[in-house]
Amino acid sequence: MTKVLTILGARPQFVKGAVLSRAISKNDHIQEVIVHTGQHFDQKMSDIFFEEMNIPSPDYNLNINSLSHGAMTGRMIEGIEEVILKEKPDALMVYGDTNSTIAGALAAKKLDIKVAHVEAGLRSFNMKMPEEINRILTDRISDLLLCPTQTAIDNLRKEGFDHIAAKIVLTGDIMFDAALYYAKLAQQKSTIIEDLDLSNKDFVLCTVHRQENTDDKNKLASIIQALNEINENTPVVFPLHPRTKKLLQQYNITCHCSIIDPVGYFDMIQLLKRARLVVTDSGGLQKEAYYFQKNSITLREQTEWVELIKNSYSMLTGSDIAKIREAYTIMMSKPTPEIRKELFGDGHSADIMMEALLKI
Numbered sequence: 001m002t003k004v005l006t007i008l009g010a011r012p013q014f015v016k017g018a019v020l021s022r023a024i025s026k027n028d029h030i031q032e033v034i035v036h037t038g039q040h041f042d043q044k045m046s047d048i049f050f051e052e053m054n055i056p057s058p059d060y061n062l063n064i065n066s067l068s069h070g071a072m073t074g075r076m077i078e079g080i081e082e083v084i085l086k087e088k089p090d091a092l093m094v095y096g097d098t099n100s101t102i103a104g105a106l107a108a109k110k111l112d113i114k115v116a117h118v119e120a121g122l123r124s125f126n127m128k129m130p131e132e133i134n135r136i137l138t139d140r141i142s143d144l145l146l147c148p149t150q151t152a153i154d155n156l157r158k159e160g161f162d163h164i165a166a167k168i169v170l171t172g173d174i175m176f177d178a179a180l181y182y183a184k185l186a187q188q189k190s191t192i193i194e195d196l197d198l199s200n201k202d203f204v205l206c207t208v209h210r211q212e213n214t215d216d217k218n219k220l221a222s223i224i225q226a227l228n229e230i231n232e233n234t235p236v237v238f239p240l241h242p243r244t245k246k247l248l249q250q251y252n253i254t255c256h257c258s259i260i261d262p263v264g265y266f267d268m269i270q271l272l273k274r275a276r277l278v279v280t281d282s283g284g285l286q287k288e289a290y291y292f293q294k295n296s297i298t299l300r301e302q303t304e305w306v307e308l309i310k311n312s313y314s315m316l317t318g319s320d321i322a323k324i325r326e327a328y329t330i331m332m333s334k335p336t337p338e339i340r341k342e343l344f345g346d347g348h349s350a351d352i353m354m355e356a357l358l359k360i
């Protein structure tokens with residue numbers, strides 16, 4: 001029996017974790033212990049995902065949030081270390097690029113516990129992003145690198161990972177598994193389209209939360225001005241992340257879009273299915289737009305998911321208002337994308353991950 005300690009902390013990790021937890025629960029050879037770091041903590045950013053997606057309740061909740069990067073990461077390392085010493089797992093699994101990810105990997109590696117990293121090898125090549133730092137460091141100390149794309153594998157090879165004693169596996173994107181599996185349930189359970197009276201309307205779906213866009217007042221103002229303009233033509237539905245909400249108030253920036261609270265995964269799927277276009281700085285939503293065959297505008301200077309740009313399913317604009325305007329015009333008149341399995345796998349990445357985990 002392999003005992004795996006899974007570290008979850010932020011919204012996208014709950015979505016990815018749900019898929020793998022379901023696969024693990026069906027396999028008699030693996031046991032999972034879940035640690036929630038507490039990084040995302042309120043009903044709409046955390047609990048709703050556990051409820052809707054049937055994720056087993058965390059065995060531990062460290063309740064660490066709303067701190068500076070150093071304090072948050074440091075306290076998480078301390079908390080996770082304690083759990084590892086108590087649970088003595090065979091491996092620790094981390095997802096993505098958050099402070100919870102690097103904290104888990106560091107705590108485990110220093111105790112000589114094998115680390116598996118889901119979404120290994122992704123790079124934006126922007127070292128100003130906290131996420132890029134978290135990814136690079138996590139990859140370097142992981143034993144099992146579960147890569148969602150061939151680009152991710154190529155990135156690791158270029159960084160010399162062929163000479164590092166770590167196993168690299170091409171898995172496909174676990175968020176594609178999630179999109180396929182939960183789409184039917186979302187259809188049955190979510191009423192958001194009716195609630196927001198969007199049934200017969202064209203609308204743009206937007207999210208903004210990245211530090212690089214929200215912390216700088218001018219950049220945030222430019223993005224919001226662009227969204228206000230788009231909203232004059234096509235209503236913009238904007239589930240507002242708490243970080244962005246706080247900073248809009250602090251900077252006194254007025255947004256005329258249809259602002260709603262953060263939504264759960266089922267509501268997000270329904271919004272994605274019906275949206276005309278997606279505008280986002282989220283790594284996950286860029287791809288989810290594609291999985292629901294929507295074009296997108298990526299409010300970043302670079303992306304880890306270069307396949308979307310190369311195939312013209314998305315355009316990179318950063319926070320530049322002229323670029324966002326231009327991308328809006330182009331993307332609104334483009335045909336919707338076709339799903340190509342060679343880009344992000346066939347929706348069975350959890351099976352590949354399980355097989356690799358059993359051999360760790």
Ligand code: UD1
Nearest residue numbers: 010011012039040041042045066097098099130131242243
């Ligand atoms: C984090 C991750 C980012 C990921 C994102 C997903 C890092 C460095 N960043 O960014 O990679 O894409 O999660 O959403 O780990 N807050 C609440 N309620 C919550 C959660 C957060 O009010 O449930 C507030 C916090 O108090 C904080 C702000 O939102 O003031 C930002 O939260 P934080 O965890 O620092 O990072 P995110 O921007 O969510």
